[in-house]
Amino acid sequence: MGLIRRLRITQRAMERAMLGASLRDQIRNEEIRRRTRVNDKAQRVAKLKWKWAGHIARRTDGRWGSKVLEWRPRIGKRSVGRPPTRWTDDIKRVAGSRWKQAAQDRGFWKSLQKTYVQQWTSIS
Structure with missing residues (x-):
C-alpha cells in the first residue's frame, strides 16, 4: 500500500473521529471533508x-x-527486480x-x- 493511500486513510479516520461518526453511519468522504473543513x-x-x-x-x-541527490552507491550486488x-x-x-x-x-x-x-x- 502506497504512502499516499495510507496518509489519506489515516486522515479520513481522524476526520471521522472529529465528527464522532463511524463507518456504519455511511457518510460520504466529501461530506466529512466539507463539515470538518480540513485540507x-x-x-x-x-x-x-x-x-x-x-x-x-x-x-x-x-x-x-x-x-x-546526486549520490549513487555502488557497493555490493544489486537486488533482483525493479530498483x-x-x-x-x-x-x-x-x-x-x-x-x-x-x-x-x-x-x-x-x-x-x-x-x-x-x-x-x-x-x-
Missing part, C-alpha cells in the same frame, strides 16, 4: 516536496543536500531529466507545481 494532507505533502526540491536545486553553497523509486524520480517525470536547471527559473518551477501535485496525489 487534503496528501496535496500539502506533495506541494512541500516540490518546493523543497526547487530550493535544493537553486542552492549554490555546496551543502550536502544537493550532493545527496526502488528514488526521491527525484517523480520530480523528473514532471520537470524532465534536467529538473535542476528548470528549478533555477522560479516562475517556470512554480507553474509546474500544480501539475506535479495533481500527478503525485492521483497515484493510489
Whole structure:
C-alpha cells in the first residue's frame, strides 16, 4: 500500500473521529471533508516536496543536500527486480531529466507545481 493511500486513510479516520461518526453511519468522504473543513494532507505533502526540491536545486553553497541527490552507491550486488523509486524520480517525470536547471527559473518551477501535485496525489 502506497504512502499516499495510507496518509489519506489515516486522515479520513481522524476526520471521522472529529465528527464522532463511524463507518456504519455511511457518510460520504466529501461530506466529512466539507463539515470538518480540513485540507487534503496528501496535496500539502506533495506541494512541500516540490518546493523543497526547487530550493535544493537553486542552492549554490555546496551543502550536502544537493550532493545527496546526486549520490549513487555502488557497493555490493544489486537486488533482483525493479530498483526502488528514488526521491527525484517523480520530480523528473514532471520537470524532465534536467529538473535542476528548470528549478533555477522560479516562475517556470512554480507553474509546474500544480501539475506535479495533481500527478503525485492521483497515484493510489
